[in-house]
Amino acid sequence: EAQVTQNPRYLITVTGKKLTVTCSQNMNHEYMSWYRQDPGLGLRQIYYSMNVEVTDKGDVPEGYKVSRKEKRNFPLILESPSPNQTSLYFCASSLSGSRYEQYFGPGTRLTVT
Amino acid sequence: AQKVTQAQTEISVVEKEDVTLDCVYETRDTTYYLFWYKQPPSGELVFLIRRNSFDEQNEISGRYSWNFQKSTSSFNFTITASQVVDSAVYFCALSEAGGAQKLVFGQGTRLTINP
Numbered sequence: 001e002a003q004v005t006q007n008p009r010y011l012i013t014v015t016g017k018k019l020t021v022t023c024s025q026n027m028n029h030e031y032m033s034w035y036r037q038d039p040g041l042g043l044r045q046i047y048y049s050m051n052v053e054v055t056d057k058g059d060v061p062e063g064y065k066v067s068r069k070e071k072r073n074f075p076l077i078l079e080s081p082s083p084n085q086t087s088l089y090f091c092a093s094s095l096s097g098s099r100y101e102q103y104f105g106p107g108t109r110l111t112v113t
Numbered sequence: 114a115q116k117v118t119q120a121q122t123e124i125s126v127v128e129k130e131d132v133t134l135d136c137v138y139e140t141r142d143t144t145y146y147l148f149w150y151k152q153p154p155s156g157e158l159v160f161l162i163r164r165n166s167f168d169e170q171n172e173i174s175g176r177y178s179w180n181f182q183k184s185t186s187s188f189n190f191t192i193t194a195s196q197v198v199d200s201a202v203y204f205c206a207l208s209e210a211g212g213a214q215k216l217v218f219g220q221g222t223r224l225t226i227n228p
Contacts, residue, residue: 031214033214033215033216035216040220042204042218042219042220042221043204043216043218044218045215045216048214048215050214056213056214058213058215059215088156090158092158097214098146098208098214098215098216099146099165099208099210100146100163101148101160101163102160102216103160104150104157104158104159104160105157106156106157107156107157107158
């Protein structure tokens, strides 16, 4: 089944404790992206990747890191999480670039206390 | 800069009614792409449709139809004979061919279908 998977689905952590949210897709898509969804602010892009070893900032990259060492994986790293990073995070992938429909993972609900 | 406006924050209708969700967009690009996504109560984002700026043909898929009008920069979504399972938040989104590789989403419309 073609899908985007994210882990963990739910995470409660404390300020400053490094964490990684994994994202993997099995559709051989070149493009992958991370979004966060917040009430009243909607969905905003954090980082995206056009292909292996090619990443770029989205609208809200501060406090996040990403890497794309393999085509299928695009982990999101929070090196020192803060409460304002409490959010619902979505990973997405598409065939090539944002002009194609993006397929989203199930979401990761992160709470930073 | 690209922008998507969904003026209807919440809509509530009774089952079997038709309902239209409005989407107005702004972009300077002549080539762009429009999308609709559905977010049911379970939280995932489900792709519904993609439309490029050169294709103004309306589309119908079962009870769903989409009306794209470049003259008014609108890409509206109609559900005919609504059902309770249509209850969700619906997002309209835009990406530009020449811009940054991102989807810009509207704020979403929460649609509630009452039995």
